[in-house]
Amino acid sequence: MFEIFEAIRDFTETGGQVLLVIGLLIFIMWLLILERALYVFIWHKQFKNQTIAAWEARSDRSSWFAEQIRQAMISRVSLKLKGSIPVIQALVALCPLLGLMGTVTGMIEVFDVMAISGSGNARSMASGVSKATIPTMAGMVGALSGVFASTWLTRISKTEKMHIEDAMTLDHEPVAASRQQA
Template identity: 35%
Template sequence: MLMHWLEPLAGLIESGGPVLVVIAGVAMLLFSVALERWWFFRFHYCPARRSLVARWLACDEHSSWGALTLRGVWTNELIAGLRGPLPWLRLLVVICPLLGLLGTVTGMISVFDSLSVSEVNQARAMAGGVARATLPTLSGMAVSVVGLLFITRLEHIIRREQQRLHDRLARAAEDTHA
């Protein structure tokens, strides 16, 4: 039963070559980090944000330079937790199209090599080989585009949370003085 499910995957790997396996590994890593970021935001960041607001409300002074600096440090530490994997995500997104190009070049080399050995001008065989050679490029670009969408969304969430946190702490300080 399991082998029946793996047959299309084996055919895809055979069509795309070993570079396609590497692209699939990078895609799994990229999507694992995306799932981890969702988990982090939901189960670590949100409770830490509530704790930070409670700590800020527990402070006696909210308007002095020292208090505002402390608030900035606390906020930056919390937001840095959200930003942590962004450089690695960007690296994975940049690597995907390059891996796809590598797969295309190696596939084209094998197509031209097989054509030189056969000594027969087979346009149909060459077209099939070119189609197989471009599969890694398509895969690398697709993973890269999805990764870019995720990075853009994560950066938007970080900017929004930074502004919300700043506004919430400022409003909390005003409410305690009023």
């Protein structure tokens, strides 16, 4: 177990301090993704069923007011489904930017080494180059994994919104019957 922590520490030292920030960002992003997935698979079904039952219990489902209430109910379900998806998408966008910041700080270290020891010391320059490339790689890997997850969550929320719209139908009076009454 101690070897794992030592390997993580060595990797972090190789990538610089920005790598810690990227790691924390990816950890938070995946916690939010896990929370959204749990909501979709566990709690959403119950909320969806309660909303549909509340709509079905209404006696008026054909007036303009009923349509507004229906839209409000659908909006509540949609908002609960989307939850933290915008935050996840923002974290996905931040990952490559922090990777770029790691690249810049690593290259600054390379230039510092070149200024002090000249361009002939390849060993000193190698640590700066690794500090430049590892955060970039980590930021891109985090962003790619987050893009797939956020796209999946967005697709699920749109599909579930369509399902609830279909389940909560309006009871329209037939046009011919309303004309006959007039």
